[in-house]
Amino acid sequence: MDSGLWGKTALITGGASGIGLGIAKALAEEGVNLAIASRAPDTEAIEQLKTTGIEVVVIPTDVSKEDQVGRMVQTAIDSLGHLDLYVNNAAWAWHQPITRLDTKAWQKTIDTNLSGCVWACRQVARHMIRRQSGGILIIGSTASFTPQHEEIAYRVSKTGLRVVMQNLAVELAPYNIRVNMIVPGHYVTRLTEDIPDERLAKLIQMVPMRRTGRTEEIGPTAVLLLSDKLSSYTTGTYVLIDGGLHLLPIPVRTEEQILQLNKTD
Numbered sequence: 001m002d003s004g005l006w007g008k009t010a011l012i013t014g015g016a017s018g019i020g021l022g023i024a025k026a027l028a029e030e031g032v033n034l035a036i037a038s039r040a041p042d043t044e045a046i047e048q049l050k051t052t053g054i055e056v057v058v059i060p061t062d063v064s065k066e067d068q069v070g071r072m073v074q075t076a077i078d079s080l081g082h083l084d085l086y087v088n089n090a091a092w093a094w095h096q097p098i099t100r101l102d103t104k105a106w107q108k109t110i111d112t113n114l115s116g117c118v119w120a121c122r123q124v125a126r127h128m129i130r131r132q133s134g135g136i137l138i139i140g141s142t143a144s145f146t147p148q149h150e151e152i153a154y155r156v157s158k159t160g161l162r163v164v165m166q167n168l169a170v171e172l173a174p175y176n177i178r179v180n181m182i183v184p185g186h187y188v189t190r191l192t193e194d195i196p197d198e199r200l201a202k203l204i205q206m207v208p209m210r211r212t213g214r215t216e217e218i219g220p221t222a223v224l225l226l227s228d229k230l231s232s233y234t235t236g237t238y239v240l241i242d243g244g245l246h247l248l249p250i251p252v253r254t255e256e257q258i259l260q261l262n263k264t265d
Contacts, residue, residue, distance in 0.1 A: 009034075012086075027226070086121070105153060112157075132175055135227075146246065180236070180237050185243055187213040
């Protein structure tokens with residue numbers, strides 16, 4: 001089915017690896033020219049995107065820095081001529097239990113995952129409002145549905161993204177700008193690759209589909225939600241792509257491990 005995206009332009013944060021790369025590949029196959037923002041762009045991944053014949057612009061960016069986010073958006077606009085689509089995907093996590101949570105870890109998590117999205121959407125919205133069109137896709141997480149030890153900052157940031165998405169959808173709808181969210185479950189990415197095998201095995205047992213997600217499984221839904229042709233009346237919604245993970249709690253630690261997390265003596 002024709003998505004109607006051929007020739008459009010998109011900026012993707014964290015677009016050179018993991019879920020962001022999965023979305024970038026899907027958009028590239030639809031003929032979307034891309035600006036890829038990343039702290040450490042993967043040259044091989046970028047070259048792979050270029051083989052589809054699209055234009056690819058690489059913008060080194062730390063989205064936890066407001067000034068860099070502003071430059072990122074402007075560079076994407078200048079390089080591609082304009083922006084039709086924006087995908088907010090970049091994220092990171094610093095895991096600490098409440099009694100050991102430090103200001104630096106908290107602030108870095110919030111700035112990377114939540115503030116960076118707000119700053120980028122502010123700049124992107126100004127541009128799209130002038131054009132009276134656009135599509136914004138925010139990548140959330142099932143972390144916003146399920147509590148987990150040591151993940152207060154991460155889960156606050158991801159829950160906040162859902163609120164941002166809903167508010168943007170209301171504010172930007174009069175300008176023909178649609179805003180939606182994809183909520184992934186567990187995928188093997190830079191963010192999750194260090195999870196010990198024992199914990200990962202327990203997690204997989206709690207997923208109804210009994211496996212982790214593949215990053216390429218996100219791409220088709222991203223295309224669907226970003227396409228005015230396929231989703232012209234869809235805004236302010238989220239789609240879970242998690243193998244059913246949000247349906248169950250996640251007991252991935254032993255009782256002794258849980259007790260040790262906040263032990264202070």
